[in-house]
Each structure stands twice: as structure tokens, then as C-alpha cells.
Amino acid sequence: MPKIAVARLWFEGNSFSPVPTPLAAFQGREWTAGTEALRLYRGTATELGAVDAFLAERPDWSATILRCTAAQPGGPMTDDAYDAWISEVEAGLSEGGFDGVYLSLHGACLTESDPEADLTTIRRVRALIGPQVKLVASFDFHGNMSPQVAALLDGASVYRTYPHVDMDRAAMRALLLLERGLAGEPIHGAIAKLPVVLHSFHMRDADGPMAEVWAEAWRAERKPILDASLFGGFAWGDTPTAGPSAMVWAEDHRSARALARELVAEIDRRRDRFAVTLPTPEEALEKALAAPAGLVALLDPADNPLSGGVADTPGLLRVLLGAKLQVETVYCFLHDPEAVMAAQQAGVGGAIARPLAGRTTSDFGPPVPFTGVVETLTAGQFLNTGPMEHGAPVDLGPTAVLRAGKLRVVITSRKEAAVDPAFFELHGIDLSGVRILANKAKNHFRAAFASRCSAIVECDTPGPAALDLLALPFRHVPRAWRA
Structure with missing residues (x-):
């Protein structure tokens, strides 16, 4: 009877965010173990x-x-x-008796002192369990992957969709490789990297250059190839292993190495097609207002929480307030616990006047004066109904909706991206009556909302995930990789 251990650390670190991510952020979102962990996520994607x-x-x-x-x-x-x-995980593994270990990791985790935290985790686990215990992992597509990982693991797989709606399937593929390994079947891995940092705007699986490379990988998955996976990399993770890569597992090492190199070459051949330029928020708003009838998404990717944004930069909000729009507009969201408390004190229908955004740092612009009323107050809890992490619980902490004329602003106590329909249902926002949906988001927003929007317009504003990589103070990534 096989006995396995399971551990998980899913975190993507943005080196340029002004706010470190403390233990409380993990304990407030997901901090579970034992049978409770399986019960909590049973039936979820x-x-x-x-x-x-x-x-x-x-x-x-x-x-x-x-x-x-x-x-x-x-x-x-x-x-x-x-x-x-890691101390809890190592204590559990030290008890021994395991035939295999499965790690649910991200691939772009970094800490205050370690720019390659996922590699460190894998090394520490391998050192503890020894060479005979099988070790597999699953990763996010945006991992900055070290080639050393292939020699430390006995199998792995990666999300194959962007937006990521197949987290469960990636884990299942990794677990199936674990099962093969425990049955004594040969599995060999290889990782090839491309020395360049690419933006992920054109890395969606539905169309574009990365979709073409994904198709090449899937076509290659036949004996002796067991799993062919791609990493787009995470552009704002300042690590020596930044950038795209390919990871292949096969029945022999030569086949794995050859296909990994071939897939990286396919990415390289399309390098120019990953380049992107974006309009200013003023230009983007003008374009959004001129779009066909229906809901139009106006996205601010530089402060996208799912790219490590702080959900606090003021650039787009300042433009929306200054435009005095005559169409129903929703701005989501600002992570501002103090503003939520002020809204609670004012009560529904009460007046509120205070600066918004720019609370964390003024590096991306000063706060924006706001005067309006409190429209809605909530406890901030819901279950995802969209395709990403379907069925998983979300806790925003107390939230509020503020209104100034035609503009509504959602403010939250915790930072969780607004990429699920239940986020808007929680706040009583019927998107069928909204013209402009301004969101701190990028590609993941499309999973649930692309089919509901007549147009999606992205803009370039200052933020932790800014478009201009040459303007950011990288220490580990050469300038030539970011040109």
C-alpha cells in the first residue's frame, strides 16, 4: 500500500512590490493540513x-x-x-515511512533573502527524504524554473491554460507520474531555458504565439514522451532563473532533453510576437467609450493583484474621476482596510470623503480625493463560480462599495483579485447594466468575462507590474534579457 506525503506552497513573488507578504497573508487565505485540507477543497478545480x-x-x-x-x-x-x-513540512517528513511526496508549488516564489525559494524547497525536501523516495511537483505556468529542478524531481507537470483553469489537471498529471514511478517505470526529466524575459500578454492558450508552442508540445506527447510542459516565466520576479523554459519528462533522458530544447527554440522563433505596447489610461478610456455597445473592460495590468500588484495605485482611478463619466462605471478594486472601516462607520447611504489609493506608497502617484456615499457593505465571503479555482472559498474581509455619480468603487480589507462573477454578485453589481468595468487585472480576468465583454482594453499605468522592465531595479536579471 503506497504511503505518500503532500505539501503545498503556492506563491508568486513580485520583487518590486513595496509591501512584503507576511505569514498573516498565508494564514488568512489558505493555511490547512490533514483531512481538513481535503475536505475543504473537495470537488474544487x-x-x-x-x-x-x-x-x-x-x-x-x-x-x-x-x-x-x-x-x-x-x-x-x-x-x-x-x-x-518549511519547518512544519520538514517535521512531518522527518517521521519517515513515505514512498512518495507530492509538492504543490508555484515556481516563482521568492522570499526576502532567497530569489529561488522553490528550488530551495525542492532541495531541502530531497535532502530530507533521500534519493529512493519518489518526489513529484506541479507548477504554475508563470514559474521561473531552474534547470536543476529536473535532477531533483521524479516527475512534474504545469498548468496548460492561461487563464489558469486546469490547476487540478496539472496536479493529477503529476500524481500519475508519481504512480508510474512507484510502479518502477523509468522517468527522466530535462529543463531548457531561454535567456530572455517576456511579457505574458500574448501567452494565452486560446490564441497567439504561446498557444502555437503549446500545440507543438501536446503533439509530441506520445511514447517515449510522458509530459511536455511550458513555462512563460514571471517578468517581475528578480531571480537568476527568470524567463521562459520547457520541461519534459520521458522514458529516456535523451528524448526529454531533445524535446525541451526544441520547444524552447519554438518560443525563441516567436520572440518578437510577445512584445506589447499599451495606451495611456486617458487613451484607453477614450477607446473603451468608443467600443461597441455592451460591457467594456478597462484593465490596469500594472497593479494586477495576480501579478503581485498592491491593488492601491491611483493612476486609472484618477482618470475615471476626472472624466466625470455619464455611463455606469465600476472600478474594482482598492485594497484599503481603513477606508472600509470608514465606510462601515458612515453606514449605507452615509457620506464619505477621504483620499483613495496611494495609501501603500506614493511611488506610483499620490492619493486621489474622493467624495461620495456608501452604497453597499458586505462581509466579503463567497465561493468562486467561474472556471478559475471553481468552488474554492474566497474571503475579502469586510468590503464596501462607494458611489460618486455614475462611478462605483469597490474597496476590500484583503487583497483578492476581482476575476470571478461571484465577486460582483456579492457586491450587488449587475454587470448587464454596466458600461465600463475598470479592473486591476490582466489575462485571468478573461476566463470568466471575455465572452461577456464587447471589448477589453488594457492600459499602461505606473505600478509594481509595470510594462517597462528596463525602468525597474533588477539585480539578478541581466539588462540584455529585458531589452
Whole structure:
């Protein structure tokens, strides 16, 4: 009867966010272990949902669920937060008796002192369990992957959709490789990298240059190839292993290495097609207002929480307030617990006048004066109904909707991206009556909303995930990789 251990650290670190990500951010979003972890995510489109489904089909397997945690992307994970997680995992693994270990990782985790935290995690786990215990992992497509990982693991897989709606399937593929390895089947891995940092705007799986490379990878998945995966990299992770890569697992090392190099070459051949330019927020608003009838999304990717944004930059909000729009407009969202408390004190229908945004830092612009009324107050809890992490619980903390004329502004106590329909239902916002939906978002927004929008317009504003990589103070990534 195989006995396995499961642990999870899902976090994407933005080196240029002004706010480090503390232990409280992990404990407030996902901090679970044991049978409770499987119960909580049972039936969801998540990695732990996949673990539960995998074990349900294998009643002769047993699993110890060690500490599993996740936080929204943000500034580097504090060292004490990482230490708290890894110490629990190592303590559990030290008990021994495991045939295999599955790690649910991101691939772009970094801490205050470690720009390659995922590699460190894999090294530490491998050192603890020894060479005989099988070790597999699943990763986010935006991982900055070290080639050393292939020699440390016995199998792995990666999200194959962007927006990421297949987290559970990536985990299942990794677990199936674990099953093959425990059965004694040969599995060899290789990772090839491209020395360049690319923006992910044109990396969607539905169309564009990365979709073409994905198609090449899937066509190659036949004996002796067991799994062919791509990483787009995370542009704002300042790490020596930044940039796109290919990871292949095969029955022999030569086949894995050859296909990994071939897939990276396919990305390189399309390098120019990953380039992107964006309009200013003023130009983008004009374009959005001129779009066909219906809901138009006006996106601010530079402060996208799912790229490590702080959900606090003022650029787009300033433009919207200055435009005095005559169409129903929703701006979501600002992470501002103090503003939520002020809204609670004012009560529904009460007046509120205070500066918004620019609360965390003035590096991206000063706060914006706001005068309006409190329209809605909520407890901030819902279950995802869209395709990303479907069924998973979300806790925004207390929230409020403020209104100034035709503009509504959503403010939250916790930073969770507004990419699920239930976010808007929670706040009583009927998007069928909205013309402009301004959102701190990028590609993940499209999973649930692309079909509902007559147009999607992105703009370039200052923020932690800014478009101009040459303007950011990288220390580990050569300038030539960012040109």
C-alpha cells in the first residue's frame, strides 16, 4: 500500500512590490493540513481537489497532508513566513515511512533573502527524504524554473491554460507520474531555458504565439514522451532563473532533453510576437467609450493583484474621476482596510470623503480625493463560480462599495483579485447594466468575462507590474534579457 506525503506552497513573488507578504497573508487565505485540507477543497478545480479525487480512486493508498498554504501574489514572502511553513513540512517528513511526496508549488516564489525559494524547497525536501523516495511537483505556468529542478524531481507537470483553469489537471498529471514511478517505470526529466524575459500578454492558450508552442508540445506527447510542459516565466520576479523554459519528462533522458530544447527554440522563433505596447489610461478610456455597445473592460495590468500588484495605485482611478463619466462605471478594486472601516462607520447611504489609493506608497502617484456615499457593505465571503479555482472559498474581509455619480468603487480589507462573477454578485453589481468595468487585472480576468465583454482594453499605468522592465531595479536579471 503506497504511503505518500503532500505539501503545498503556492506563491508568486513580485520583487518590486513595496509591501512584503507576511505569514498573516498565508494564514488568512489558505493555511490547512490533514483531512481538513481535503475536505475543504473537495470537488474544487484546485491542486488539493485533485489530490482528494486521486486518493478516492485509490483506496489502498494512504496520504499524510502536511502544511498546505497559499497567498495572493505580492511582495517577497517574509523569511519568517517561509520558515514557519518549511519547518512544519520538514517535521512531518522527518517521521519517515513515505514512498512518495507530492509538492504543490508555484515556481516563482521568492522570499526576502532567497530569489529561488522553490528550488530551495525542492532541495531541502530531497535532502530530507533521500534519493529512493519518489518526489513529484506541479507548477504554475508563470514559474521561473531552474534547470536543476529536473535532477531533483521524479516527475512534474504545469498548468496548460492561461487563464489558469486546469490547476487540478496539472496536479493529477503529476500524481500519475508519481504512480508510474512507484510502479518502477523509468522517468527522466530535462529543463531548457531561454535567456530572455517576456511579457505574458500574448501567452494565452486560446490564441497567439504561446498557444502555437503549446500545440507543438501536446503533439509530441506520445511514447517515449510522458509530459511536455511550458513555462512563460514571471517578468517581475528578480531571480537568476527568470524567463521562459520547457520541461519534459520521458522514458529516456535523451528524448526529454531533445524535446525541451526544441520547444524552447519554438518560443525563441516567436520572440518578437510577445512584445506589447499599451495606451495611456486617458487613451484607453477614450477607446473603451468608443467600443461597441455592451460591457467594456478597462484593465490596469500594472497593479494586477495576480501579478503581485498592491491593488492601491491611483493612476486609472484618477482618470475615471476626472472624466466625470455619464455611463455606469465600476472600478474594482482598492485594497484599503481603513477606508472600509470608514465606510462601515458612515453606514449605507452615509457620506464619505477621504483620499483613495496611494495609501501603500506614493511611488506610483499620490492619493486621489474622493467624495461620495456608501452604497453597499458586505462581509466579503463567497465561493468562486467561474472556471478559475471553481468552488474554492474566497474571503475579502469586510468590503464596501462607494458611489460618486455614475462611478462605483469597490474597496476590500484583503487583497483578492476581482476575476470571478461571484465577486460582483456579492457586491450587488449587475454587470448587464454596466458600461465600463475598470479592473486591476490582466489575462485571468478573461476566463470568466471575455465572452461577456464587447471589448477589453488594457492600459499602461505606473505600478509594481509595470510594462517597462528596463525602468525597474533588477539585480539578478541581466539588462540584455529585458531589452
